Amino acid sequence: MSQSLILVINCGSSSLKFGLFPVGAEEPTLSGLAECLGDADSRVVFKADGKKSTLAIAGGAHDQALEAVIEHIRARGELDSVVAVGHRVVHGGERFHASALITPEVETAIEACAALAPLHNPANLLGIRVVRACLPALPQVAVFDTAFHQTMPRAAYLYALPMKLYRDHGVRRYGFHGTSHRFVAEAAVAELGxxxxxxxxxxxxxxxxxxxxxxxxxxxxxxxxxxxxxxxxxxxxxxxxxxxxxxxxxxxxxxxxxxxxxxxxxxxxxxxxxxxxxxxxxxxxxxxxxxxxxxxxxxxxxxxxxxxxxxxxxxxxxxxxxxxxxxxxxxxxxxxxxxxxxxxxxxxxxxxxxxxxxxxxxxxxxxxxxxxxxxxxxxxxxxxxxxxxxxxxxxxxx
Incomplete structure (x- = not known):
C-alpha cells in the first residue's frame, strides 16, 4: 500500500506555492511554484528528485495552475495517495487560536477576516475553493499565520488608541509568521535541551x-x-x-x-x-x-x-x-x-x-x-x- 500524502498549498495574490508531503516526513516528494498568474508568462515550476521542469499556462489563473498541479500529481501516479490538503491562511483574527478543519462555518470566518488582510485572505480562500472543486472528497485544513500569537497578553497586543477601535473594528496587534515561529521554538527547545x-x-x-x-x-x-x-x-x-x-x-x-x-x-x-x-x-x-x-x-x-x-x-x-x-x-x-x-x-x-x-x-x-x-x-x-x-x-x- 502506498504512503499517504498531504498536499500543502500557499495561495498568494499572483502565485501559488505547493508541496506534497508523505505523512510525518519533513521534506516533500514534489514541490513547486506557480507564478505570474494571470499574465502572459504564467507558468508552473515543478521540483522533484533534484530536478526542475516548467509548464507554461499562458494567461492562467489560480484555478488553472492548481488544476495543472493536480494533473502533474496524477501523472506521477500519486493522486490516489493524497488524503488531505492543508492551506496557509494569513489572518485568523481573534477567532482562530489554532489550525482548523475547514467547514462552511470556518470558511465564513476566514472570509470575515478578509478586511484585516485584504491582499491575502481572499487569495487563500480562492485556493480552498479551487481544491474543493477539483478534489471534493478530500478534507482541507487551514493553518493560520496569526494563530500562534493569540497567546500574547493584552499589554502586548493592544494599541494605545481609543478602545472602541478594538471593540468595534478589531484594531489590535495580531502578529504573523506564527507557523515559522512555532516550528523554530519547538526545534530550539529540543536542540538546546x-x-x-x-x-x-x-x-x-x-x-x-x-x-x-x-x-x-x-x-x-x-x-x-x-x-x-x-x-x-x-x-x-x-x-x-x-x-x-x-x-x-x-x-x-x-x-x-x-x-x-x-x-x-x-x-x-x-x-x-x-x-x-x-x-x-x-x-x-x-x-x-x-x-x-x-x-x-x-x-x-x-x-x-x-x-x-x-x-x-x-x-x-x-x-x-x-x-x-x-x-x-x-x-x-x-x-x-x-x-x-x-x-x-x-x-x-x-x-x-x-x-x-x-x-x-x-x-x-x-x-x-x-x-x-x-x-x-x-x-x-x-x-x-x-x-x-x-x-x-x-x-x-x-
Whole structure:
C-alpha cells in the first residue's frame, strides 16, 4: 500500500506555492511554484528528485495552475495517495487560536477576516475553493499565520488608541509568521535541551518579510508585527516602524493620498528604500563590500533595528536562554547575524565567528560561545508544520 500524502498549498495574490508531503516526513516528494498568474508568462515550476521542469499556462489563473498541479500529481501516479490538503491562511483574527478543519462555518470566518488582510485572505480562500472543486472528497485544513500569537497578553497586543477601535473594528496587534515561529521554538527547545515548561527564547524570522517574537515556555508573548505585516523590523521593501506623525508630513510634501503612502511604506521602503539599490540582502552585502554607501547604511539600520527589538522582546521573558535566527536572511547572512549580535553584548552573548560563518546554505547550529544566552541558526519548515496539522486534524496516521 502506498504512503499517504498531504498536499500543502500557499495561495498568494499572483502565485501559488505547493508541496506534497508523505505523512510525518519533513521534506516533500514534489514541490513547486506557480507564478505570474494571470499574465502572459504564467507558468508552473515543478521540483522533484533534484530536478526542475516548467509548464507554461499562458494567461492562467489560480484555478488553472492548481488544476495543472493536480494533473502533474496524477501523472506521477500519486493522486490516489493524497488524503488531505492543508492551506496557509494569513489572518485568523481573534477567532482562530489554532489550525482548523475547514467547514462552511470556518470558511465564513476566514472570509470575515478578509478586511484585516485584504491582499491575502481572499487569495487563500480562492485556493480552498479551487481544491474543493477539483478534489471534493478530500478534507482541507487551514493553518493560520496569526494563530500562534493569540497567546500574547493584552499589554502586548493592544494599541494605545481609543478602545472602541478594538471593540468595534478589531484594531489590535495580531502578529504573523506564527507557523515559522512555532516550528523554530519547538526545534530550539529540543536542540538546546531546554525545559519545555521553563524557558525564554527570542526568534528572528528574517526574509523579505521579517518579524521577531518572544517565546515563553512555548507560547508567544510578544512579537514585532502588528495589525498588518508592516509594523516592526526593517524588511525588504517594507519600512517597519515609522513615526505615525511623519506620514502626514510626507503626504503633504509629496502630494500623496493614503493609497500613495501605503505604497511608499510597503513597496518602496525598507532595504530597497535605504540602499536605493535593491531589496535583496545578498546584493546589498556584495555592494557594501565594494563600498556602496547606500548598501552599508541599509545593513546598519537593519541590524540596529533588529537588535533593538530583540532587546525589547527579552523584557517579556523571565530570562533569555537563546536568540534564534531563521528565514532566508536569518539562515544565510552571517554578516547581519554578527552585526546584530555585536549590539547584544549587554546580554552576555559572544559570537563564535567560525561557527557563524559556517552556518549558511542549509547548515544550522549554535553560533555563540561562553556562558551567556545561546545564539543559533535553525532552518524553518513552515510547510512541514502545515502538513502535520493537516494530518492530525484530518485524522490521518500514515
Amino acid at each position: 531546554l525545559d519545555a515548561a521553563d524557558h525564554g527564547i527570542v526568534i528572528a524570522h528574517l526574509g523579505n518579510g521579517a518579524s521577531a517574537a518572544a517565546i515563553k515556555n512555548g507560547a508567544s508573548v510578544d512579537t514585532t508585527m502588528g495589525m498588518t505585516p508592516l509594523e516592526g523590523l526593517v524588511m525588504g521593501t517594507r519600512s517597519g516602524d515609522v513615526d505615525p506623525g511623519s506620514l502626514a508630513y510626507i503626504g503633504e510634501k509629496l502630494g500623496l493620498d493614503l493609497a500613495g503612502i501605503d505604497k511608499l511604506l510597503n513597496k518602496e521602503s525598507g532595504l530597497l528604500g535605504l540602499s536605493e539599490l535593491s531589496n535583496d540582502c545578498r546584493t546589498l552585502e556584495e555592494a557594501a563590500a565594494e563600498g556602496h554607501e547606500g548598501s552599508i547604511v541599509a545593513l546598519e539600520v537593519f541590524a540596529h533595528r533588529l537588535a533593538r527589538h530583540i532587546g525589547g522582546l527579552a523584557t517579556s521573558l523571565d530570562r533569555l536562554d537563546a536568540v534564534v535566527f531563521t528565514g532566508g536572511i536569518g539562515e544565510n547572512s552571517d554578516k547581519l547575524r554578527a552585526m546584530t549580535l555585536a549590539k547584544l553584548s549587554a546580554f552576555g552573548i559572544e559570537v563564535d565567528a567560525e561557527a557563524n560563518a559556517r552556518c549558511t546554505r542549509g547548515t544550522a547550529g549554535v553560533i555563540s560561545r561562553g556562558n551567556g544566552p545561546k545564539a543559533m541558526v535553525i532552518n524553518t519548515n513552515e510547510e512541514f508544520v502545515i502538513a502535520c496539522d493537516t494530518a492530525e486534524l484530518a485524522g490521518i496516521t500514515g
